[in-house]
Amino acid sequence: MKRDIIVIGGGAGGLAAAIAAKEENKDVLLIEREDRLGGILNQCIHNGFGLEVFKEEYTGPEYAEKFIEKARHLKIDYLLNTTVISLTKEEDEFILYTSSLAEGIQKYTSKAVIMTTGCYERTRGSIVIPGDRPKGVITAGSAQRYLNIDGYMVGKKVFILGSGDIGLIMARRMHLEGASVLGVAELMPYSNGLTRNIVQCLNDFDIPLYLSHTVTEVVADEKHRLTQITIQQVNERFEPIQGTEKKFDVDTLLLSIGLIPDVTLLDNLPVETDPLTKSVKINQACETSVPGLFIAGNSLQVHDLADNVSKESERAGHHAADYIDMKRTKEKGIPVQAGDHILYVTPQYIDFSWGNAEIICSFRSRKKIEKAALNVTQNGKTLIRKRLNFVVPAEMETFELNIEDIDGIGDIRVDLEVLS
Amino acid sequence: MKKEFICIVCPRGCHITVHEDGSITGNMCKRGIEYVKTEMTAPKRIVTSTVRTVFSEMPRVSVKTDRPVPKELIMDVMKELSKVIITTPMSLGDVVIENILDTGANIVLTRSCMK
Structure with a gap:
């Protein structure tokens, strides 16, 4: 049976997308690989969720439950313990093969697909850490899962490399569970986490943060277990400075060194990728260069807040429903270019065939800027100019464009200007 | 005892110091003083x-x-x-x-x- 829309991934993004599409009376199937809906929210037992969407503060599991309840109420079909192993498109039809213990390999077809597959953690392999390769070096998100879902500690003497939010949250969590957390090292001269987390996760428990520091040595015992790490201060070219070595006796090194959108499922589709987001390019409807293939949440761009994942995915759900209702001739669209001091910007195209879709743009700055001006221009014409204070890479910024202001030809440029 | 705080009222994140004589420095606006007072008296x-x-x-x-x-x-x-x-x-x-x-x-x- 051909579905209207298949949503891949049942976390903060997939739930919101499926709900939005179902509310427009589309036949929706949600596919989740874990044994419960909610995705990473289930292991995020800390609070701080929901302030944007519900105007109330929830923990991750509570936030997930709000959406799961609604999905149940709407009688959205979903599969658990089911992994999508291939995604292709023939003519106007998407073909998905899934794998599960209960059903083996199954085939599903749909008119549209929404990818809400989240992201994965950068591992030790993606950065250079000299020294041994022992047990006890693990990503912060994996440790979070082991502790909060499976219920066991990964170590008792912990150091954390990278000041991303998961690392900070895990510093507090491990401390509360009785581990001694010796410090957090961050390569950059500023933290990559939200200030709130620096205060409530590190300062509250006197856990030191070493800015402009990195791990330069990892030592294992004869049983290949981690015993000691060395950190060193780095100069502005990120080279370790001699004489600044500090040694810590630890059994665990947690890595919180970044997240990468998980879009490996799209390898067999002619999607246009974006090296800046490490995901794929979209138009303002969250539609990729493959008509009917939508993407949102952390598989599109890594967000700071789950609330923003839900909001973006809800939009993708509406647009996918719209796609089912109305045949449109897809255009390549007007490119949106990341200019001065801009790390990336989404959407990467404005497509006039989606003229009814609101244009919500997101971007991150490349560096910390105290006083900045956001300039959005096309053909020398200013579309938006606004003052921004305290722009940091760790905090995503958004702006909205009006389709009536945009010319049918000429790239749109997004720049940050440093004001003195 | 001198105490240091990072204010979390806005994204600026001022590093605020409360000195032994009770004076407060480092805050760029008065909301920082309120924040530090709460943190000093009854942090929850x-x-x-x-x-x-x-x-x-x-x-x-x-x-x-x-x-x-x-x-x-x-x-x-x-x-x-x-x-x-x-x-x-x-x-x-x-x-x-x-x-x-x-x-x-x-x-x-x-x-x-x-x-």
């Missing part, structure tokens, strides 16, 4: 954690204090939580410990357990 935090269960499908279930508790009691709250074992199916919001350590806060489940 919501505590989130997990408790054990007897169910192999869900060996841990997440909990929180339903209101902020004094910061200095956080580790004592954790000690109380380590004594809890959930033995019957319970729902999100159900109270696990009432009025923990006389703080007026209850420990409640933040997800349903086997229900």
Whole structure:
């Protein structure tokens, strides 16, 4: 049976997308690989969720439950313990093969697909850490899962490399569970986490943060277990400075060194990728260069807040429903270019065939800027100019464009200007 | 004793110092003074954690204090939580410990357990 829309991934993004599409009376199937809906929210037992969407503060599991309840109420079909192993498109039809213990390999077809597959953690392999390769070096998100879902500690003497939010949250969590957390090292001269987390996760428990520091040595015992790490201060070219070595006796090194959108499922589709987001390019409807293939949440761009994942995915759900209702001739669209001091910007195209879709743009700055001006221009014409204070890479910024202001030809440029 | 704070009222994140004589420096606006005063006099935090269960499908279930508790009691709250074992199916919001350590806060489940 051909579905209207298949949503891949049942976390903060997939739930919101499926709900939005179902509310427009589309036949929706949600596919989740874990044994419960909610995705990473289930292991995020800390609070701080929901302030944007519900105007109330929830923990991750509570936030997930709000959406799961609604999905149940709407009688959205979903599969658990089911992994999508291939995604292709023939003519106007998407073909998905899934794998599960209960059903083996199954085939599903749909008119549209929404990818809400989240992201994965950068591992030790993606950065250079000299020294041994022992047990006890693990990503912060994996440790979070082991502790909060499976219920066991990964170590008792912990150091954390990278000041991303998961690392900070895990510093507090491990401390509360009785581990001694010796410090957090961050390569950059500023933290990559939200200030709130620096205060409530590190300062509250006197856990030191070493800015402009990195791990330069990892030592294992004869049983290949981690015993000691060395950190060193780095100069502005990120080279370790001699004489600044500090040694810590630890059994665990947690890595919180970044997240990468998980879009490996799209390898067999002619999607246009974006090296800046490490995901794929979209138009303002969250539609990729493959008509009917939508993407949102952390598989599109890594967000700071789950609330923003839900909001973006809800939009993708509406647009996918719209796609089912109305045949449109897809255009390549007007490119949106990341200019001065801009790390990336989404959407990467404005497509006039989606003229009814609101244009919500997101971007991150490349560096910390105290006083900045956001300039959005096309053909020398200013579309938006606004003052921004305290722009940091760790905090995503958004702006909205009006389709009536945009010319049918000429790239749109997004720049940050440093004001003195 | 001199104390240092990072203000979290706005994204600026001022590094504020409270000196021994009670004077406050480093704040770029007056909201920083309010923040530091609260932090100095009665800092409180919501505590989130997990408790054990007897169910192999869900060996841990997440909990929180339903209101902020004094910061200095956080580790004592954790000690109380380590004594809890959930033995019957319970729902999100159900109270696990009432009025923990006389703080007026209850420990409640933040997800349903086997229900």
